[in-house]
Amino acid sequence: MIDTVELAAKSPDDEQPWAELGLKSDEYDRIKSILGRRPTTAELAMYSVMWSEHCSYKSSKVHLRQFGDLPHSDALLVGIGENAGVVDVGDGYAVTFKVESHNHPSYVEPYQGAATGVGGIVRDILTMGARPIAVMDSLRFGRADAPDTARVLPGVVAGVGGYGNCLGLPNIGGELLFDDCYAGNPLVNALCVGVMRHEDVRLAKAEGLGNKVILFGARTGGDGIGGVSVLASETFDEHGPAKRPSVQVGDPFTEKLLIEACLEIFAADLVTGIQDLGGAGLSCATSELASAGTGGMHVDLDTVPLRDSTLTPAEILMSESQERMCAIVEPAKVDAFLAVCRKWDVLATVIGEVTDGDRLTVDWHGERIVDVPPRTVAHEGPVYERPMTRPADLDALQADDAARLPRPSTGAELQAHWLAVVSSPDGADKTWVTEQYDRYVRGNTVLAQPEDAGVVRIDEQSHRGIALALDGNARYARLDPYAGAQLNLAEAYRNVAVSGAKPLAVTNCLNFGSPEEPEVMWQFAEAVRGLADGCRELGLPVTGGNVSLYNQTGDVPINPTPVIGVLGVHEDVRRRIPGGWRADGETVLLLGETRAEFGGSAWASVVHGHLGGKPPVVDLAAERRLGELLAGLPGLVSSAHDLADGGLAQTLAESALRYGVGARLHLDGDLFTALFSESAARAVVTTGDSDAVRTAAAAAGVPVTELGTTGGDTLTVDGLLELGITELRAAWSATLPALFGAPEIAVGSVPAGTVPTS
Amino acid sequence: MVVDVVLKPEISDPQGQAVLGALGRLGHGSIASVRQGKHFVLEVDGTPDEAELKQIGETLLANPVIEDVELHLSTD
């Protein structure tokens, strides 16, 4: 028996499972007062998914407003609120980019969770009217040698690769880091970037009385039902009730067809509004489209093509089946729209139309099962100002200064610590992961991993291009979330700048524990405040992002992990600066100032298993000076590599290993500080004209230290140590293959149905 | 022992869909549906321990979140 609007009005006292659906009693009461009656089952399903933390941002909204309040930026064409922000990158080109999490699904089913994470963010970018041109992935796992990491990591990597490769999107970079805090809660953050002409920007709104609502792409099935409210807002607790939420299965082939069909549809100007179906499926797409438009919307649910005929209307509304989109199309253009879909073998169905008035109505078997004001579903959900407290342990943590840890003193000890840092899972060669990703497809990848930033050409004639980096050091954020978020912003900014690009805009994915814990909420608020203040100081807009809360195992939250993405523009990608040393006899210069800063450092973590003290000082003015200097250096320097985790030791090793060119260096002052401090706003460059670089640096106000000269097959520090490149490479490149390289580890990591591998 | 691993019926099977589409284009219109899974043939030394084999099938060869397992023990 279907629960209709009529029935709901007549049976106000029927019991409803609002609590099981994740609603609080006051939220349920609010729904009743909005509707003036109890909701129908289908309405309850819609409200519960749309008011979940994942869809409504109810705990984070009050903080995220700070991003919207940043000063106006001329580069920003579309700001926060749409599926992804849009930035002007010059010559009439617009770029849209966004990073999003798929953490919990990836823990449950690593391959599909990661794959559908990529699929989801790609649809967000497509929805803006852009052709997706590249992806990146930022990954966190528990200890590298933990058994569950061996279960999760191979599947996640295969899933990121399986989906992105099959879509024909080059993977141009990302992060792979390990820490105990992610053992029961890995992080999978995926970024997609797309490009279009200014005039091609599309928005998600339903306008125009009588316009048709077309659902296209995959059929709707029973997968991922309740994924939003259940998967994304509950903790994995061994002692709680076993939740085996249904997982979504990705079909990258269908998504590839959807991309091509959409781009043809955009080019022929066949849509007035468009929205992808992600979390909360049709509930989200219809209510958001209707809410953003001027009129209402009516949907006839019987017309939705199903994969499983036994689905209830509420399930159809909640289903998160992948690879679906929803478009608003003028009646006269419907035939042309359907013809493009037929060409690409994409199923497309008219399921409703834009109505006058301001209601979203849904019928099923001729009866009305939904009749709601769409804004109350999509945009006027609950908003919480959650209580916050500074973590009780923070003072003690900050007082436990890493500077007091025993330091290496002899050359042999320094060398051992150097090798330990660069061969640690965080510092080691990531090739085992990144070679599972296609970085060449589309033929425009100028730089990809292991470079600091990915660089993609967007115009083959003018050579205009973009640079992107993703960074998210959670150790710093644990020690000080305000500074940590700024340090991550600074690192991503620096990574883009060392490639020779001009930083332009910011996206972010905020991965935190439960917002219902006041200490987590404080960390979250501090990180947002830090990021907003940092963006203000650097003059960059935040174009969008994603929040992932409830990342915890039992009641232990992950370290706060704000992953920050920075987009930059290259007027001519031929002038990009690569990261590795290629030629002998060039002068190695360190730009920036080194202080004794070890709090949250890779050295403290790897050598002592220690996390304490304060993170490095944030000096965004210095970052800006460094960035502006680097932007003027192409032509003068032949390589540039930033300093971050692992300090100079890590950067020197990576620069030398890239092409197997060593260097002879002499470091003044305290050698340990020189090698392992993680002071920000620094980079190493090599040049054949050090006078010119010094002059430019002096003009920019950036300190320069000469470190030595490239060449030879060792990294030699005068009078102290000598590391053979071969030995260094052996240590650096053995780590991940030893942990994950055996074929038997891959067993079971790729499920039965969906194995695009070629 | 033969172990067949198939996606649970509620999980979408893009491979099966693609095969079905190809069959349609090739004129095999009488095929109404296709599901694709994995097929394992295991040879066991000595007498197989049924419980062990079941555990292998259900935990290693399949992911119970999305897949079902069928075991066919044969003694020959």
Place this chain on the structure above:
Amino acid sequence: MVVDVVLKPEISDPQGQAVLGALGRLGHGSIASVRQGKHFVLEVDGTPDEAELKQIGETLLANPVIEDVELHLSTD
């Protein structure tokens, strides 16, 4: 109809070997060999035409250069 496709014995099967390796690591030493193949379940409308099904199995579902096919017709 059920169609099982396995690699010909002379073609090496790294997937099966990886499963065998994983089983060994997990202490299932009694498993002597593993081969991994594909498993298709086809539903046919009306009365199946055996010759047609055989052709589908042998020419589309398997690549005769490297794979062997077993067809199991069931009418239920």
Place this chain on the structure above:
Amino acid sequence: MRIGVLTFPGSLDDVDAARAVRLAGGEPVALWHADHDLKDVDAVILPGGFSYGDYLRAGAIAARAPLMQDVVARANDGMPVLGICNGFQVLCEAGLLPGALTRNSHLHFRNRDQVLTVERSDTAWTGDYATGQRIVIPVKNGEGRYVAADADLDRLEGEGRVVFRYTDGNPNGSSRDIAGVTSENGRVVGLMPHPEHAVEDLTGPSTDGLGFFTSVLKAAVAA
């Protein structure tokens, strides 16, 4: 010189193949799988990608596309055809080239810059190389392990139909390090690595791949 680039649903490197043709001085012509129209091209490239998602077997469904019938017919008359990666898989599935491509021995997709040795410089696609020349071009595949029965491999080797071999490491476990093979008449060539990704210094590891596209311009004239 008109060089067709065939797009199947799920083809990905078609834009790259077209660019490579253009950089070599040819005219790329887009071909659509569902048409029966080869548009008067002088040669055809089957590009890389995941036609039909590589579901079932890589290349299996695309090999049965309508336009492939025309490609097979023209190839049998001597039109040059190049299959790159997924295109190679399609050619094997279509019976234009011997052998088959299977899951990599390490079970992973692998993308790396690969050294190849050119074993034959007298095919339609390799005329601008020297026999024995080493080239570096990207390889990227999950099902690139070339296999055939031993007797068939012996016969292929005997007939000199191995065009490329992996050198300094075999990225996928291919039998006898075979990276690419040719038809009896040397007009149809298939290989797993991607020459179209090595045509510009800016975006590739080398420009060693350009030779494929310049070679065919001459070979097609000669035909």
